[in-house]
Amino acid sequence: MLPQNSDQAVLAARVWKPGTGPCIVRLEANRVIDISSKAIPTMQALLETERPADVARSAPGNFLCTVDELAAASTERAGPDALRLLAPADLQAIKASGVTFAESMVERVIEERAAGDADRAEEIRARVKSHIGESLSGIEPGSDKAMAVKQVLQQEGLWSQYLEVGIGPDAEVFTKCQPMAAVGQGAAVGLHPMSSWNNPEPEVVLAVSSAGRIVGATLGNDVNLRDVEGRSALLLGKAKDNNASAALGPFLRLFDDRFTLDDVRRAHLTMSVTGEDGFTLEGSSSMEKISRDPASIVSQTIGRHHQYPDGFFLYLGTMFAPVKDRDAPGQGFTHHPGDTVSISTPLLGTLTNTVRLSTEAPEWTFGTSALMRNLAQRGLL
Structure with missing residues (x-):
């Protein structure tokens, strides 16, 4: 899961702690440190600070587990109160830009x-x-x-x-899912059962504060239903926003003097799909070929025309569009339930998820109100 130079990276994440709930953590070598406090009850609170990387690096905390233990626990088989990685976003809007390559x-x-x-x-x-x-x-x-x-x-x-x-002059920016709805490392990603032509979309995802500052980046799978959106662009919401259809993680790498937006601009993503039927697919997406600069997409998303008081995460789009035949000649690629999708880039690590129908993925029940109640009970609000 880890970036190649993880010892030089400021990596923050959200982890479900059994018997407690969502915690904000940082990584120290192979150690996961819980830094949740009244000052940092949520990822949103951390990203609203003046220098999130410095705050995450210096915040007092307690040992939670090893990275190896967290990686082993973060699977689609994890129960609702099991140790596991969550999507790094919590209160932020989850936005996505399309047709950028x-x-x-x-x-x-x-x-x-x-x-x-x-x-x-x-x-x-x-x-x-x-x-x-x-x-x-x-x-x-x-x-x-x-x-x-x-x-x-x-x-x-x-x-x-x-x-x-x-x-054209205007970028496509849409709502990928609601706050708290994204899934994290190891979780199932969902396909609406109405779809028979669909694919993963490996993307870099930016974390942006309410002031419009880009403060970090992570990986994302912007699961796409090609047949649904192809029938009508007005079905974009049905094609893009379903149970477990947005994956983020495994960690949020915060910007500092070792990792900046220029590193995002140079990122090269690789992706693999491995099916239970033996089918394999590999692809890539190079941020150097993006048509719109990431900062430009952010400026079209937030400004005097539109505010995000809790900040937002922004999928930047992909150049990957698979055409390798899977089921029949000329039909190209589509997912099968049970596919394992891994998205990697050296400076952000690897995000891995298993494909299921959205009706078979765990229901989304822990929303914003549940988070607020949980934090209040823990004395963090």
Whole structure:
């Protein structure tokens, strides 16, 4: 789970402590230290401090367990009061940006043209890529060049709402899930049972304070239902926000002099899917190929036009759109229940989850009100 240079990283996390509830922790070598207090009752409180990395590093705390013990305990089989890693976000909104990479942008157009029908995707992919496959690379969204490309594609009858948010001036930013709804390392990630064409989306996720300061980063799986969104972009909520459909973790790496937004800009993510049927899939996503700078997406999310008093976590999008056939020629990839998905990058570690139907993943019952009651009972509020 750990980054390659974890001894130099300030890593914070949320852990469920049996008999107690959610705790804020930091990592010290192989030790997990509970730093929960009246000053730091939540991750939101930590990230609202002036220098979260310094606060997390210096906060007094108590030994909870070893990292190895926490890793072994963080599985989908963990019970509701078992030791395990939680998603690092708590009170923050969970937002996501879409169509931020040219390669996945083309796949979104294909989904739209196929109206969610995987059988039509291969034929449409060849036709669409012959027209626009290379024309979008390197274009700055909202630039004069982008508007010139838009005019050409409109004349060809190939303009799309996905191209509008991909190379137009306005980023697509949507609500991925509600505060407290994301799942963490080892947990099941959920697919709505109505979907038969879906995929993982490996992404870097930024932690942003209420003041708009980017204070850290983690990994995320922005689980996507391609057939549902392909039928209509107005079904984005159903395609993106279901039980256990947002994974975050395993840890939040806080920005300091050893890890900054520039490291995020250079991040290269790898992803593997291993099925119980023996199927394997590998992919990657390079942040160096993102069309919009992460700071620009943040500025389009928060400002005088929209405030987030508890801050937010922001998925930055992915260039990964799998086309490897799994069930039948020409149908491309779709998940099977039981798939293991691992998302890695050297400076953030590895996030691993198991795919289940959202109706079979544990129900989400511990929300914001439950957290407030829990903290009050523990004397942390």
